[in-house]
Amino acid sequence: MQNVIKKGILGISLACLFSFNAIAENYTIGTGSQSGTYYPLGGMLAKIWSENIDNFDARAEVTAASVENTIKVSANKQLAGLAMGNVVLQGYQGVDPFPRKMDVSVLFALYPNVVQFIVPADSDIKSIQDLKGKRISLGAPGSGTRVSSTNILAALGINESDIDAQSLNYTATTNAIKAGQIDAGVIVGSIGVGAITELAFTHNIRILSFTPEELKTVSASNPSYQAIDVPVNSYDKVNAFVAPAVWNVLVVNKNLDTELAYKMTKIAFEHMKEINQVISVTKFTTIENMDRLKGVELHPGALKYLKENR
Template sequence: MFLKSLAKVLGAVALVATVAAPAQAQQFFRIGTGGTAGTYYPVGGMIANLVTQPGKLIASAVASNGSVANVNGIMGGSLESGFSQSDVAYWAYSGTGTFAGKPKATDLRLIATLYPESIHLVARKGSGIKSVADLRGKRVSMDEPGSGTLVDVRLIMGAFGMTDKDVKAEYMKPNQAGEKLKDGGLDAFFIVAGAPVAAVAELVSSGAGVELVPIAGPEIDKLRESQRFFTPDVIPAGTYQGVGEVKTIAVNAQWITSAKQPEAVVYEIVKAVYSDAAQKALAAGHSKGKLITLSNAVMGAGIPFHPGAEKFYKEKGLLK
């Protein structure tokens, strides 16, 4: 009897182990994005859906305060990966820029460069803001603390000899800033994101009376000499309803992770993103999805690639 009972117990244990094994093997892979009104969040959602493999990998897009917050989340272990501006990722890895004086994020690794992010300066018509220099004394939202946008805005304003104290600075998400500008409580706000940005498109099409201000001129040329991650950019005419071509600058949107993430997991994720089916879905799903291509994936890498990503790109002949 004892042996029969023991056999039943062992059989039950084996059955539980068999059922539990797939659940234990399943990986969860969070992607820190940005505010829901920006470009990171919808693009992150598309990518998460494309790489998810039920029973093996569950990816999810998580709204956040943006680049700096995502870097901190990855390094702190609350995120498996996240989107970041290329400048912020480099500063974190090298312990420079906004991360000066902080421990270097030496475990930060690149999964892929995704697309260029245009720096938008949105102003209320009639505010007299025709260039960055005109922001002095105006009510300006510079985005939230922890965002890459705030870092870049301070650099841009610095090129014109200004700091936060030279404007009536506010720090809020772009959709909140857009509502406040619409109600007359703000003169301008910045957002760094792939155009078209939902928050800007909705504001323009609502007839709120706004315009995009160029970020150009000798001051910006000089800034680019010292901060080479800024690249010349143009928001084409018609990107936003009734808005002509606007000259600006851009940084790259990158997908980053930690060196601690398993090589096999990252390899399979990258392989899934650049499959033919995923590429078609990305191109159809968002205007910036058309730029998430294999050739762009290895462009402008300021930090080391994750071994899993590096293996895939070497197989494709993109890296030596």
């Protein structure tokens, strides 16, 4: 009888263990819109980690991007998330749009994101200051695009009350430009981001350039923004332009298991050439660039890998 009871207890214990492991081993990677760079990159990372870490099953999740990902990672509702560095810094500091300090750290920096103000080629909007009084998509609520566009405009003396602000994601923004429903739209993404690439193939567009004075003002208001020169034809028939850029990072909970964080970092860099073949902007995702975002600490597991390979 005792043996039967012991076997029963063992069976229940194993069942509970397997049940717990099944939950613990399934992870989500927060990304963004399917038409942006975050989604395919998150999918690649999920695939590589799932194939190379024992008992690890991850998938990319469509989200509103940076703000949502930072909050979910802090609340342990996502294992990791892709986010713009300025947003992560604001979360780490607990300033607007975050209600409190977020429990986050950085696994590694990814690539620079460019703040791109798009207008039809024949638009009378020639400069950032010309945006006043216009219908402008500032990005989806809770997205890094929304945070960046409003912060940058505010630094240059343009508040939401000065424009007819719309809250659209990447796809809705480009569709609204095509339909003439908005005068301008902001997309914060890598050079060659899919949403703008697709729009440029079917419609004549321009991307606004910031003046040197405007760029200095933006950088002074938030040092995470740095000027970047984007050459002509980075998009089909689109002009060269100069704009603020900020590094994207892979954000995780600061209390993530150190060994798991180390494995995730190590495996990602061991397979970076494979990722490069699918997502070209990851040419910037190097060991040398891991700690590009200042003000937010690298996770101890990532720092261990960095020290081993510098």
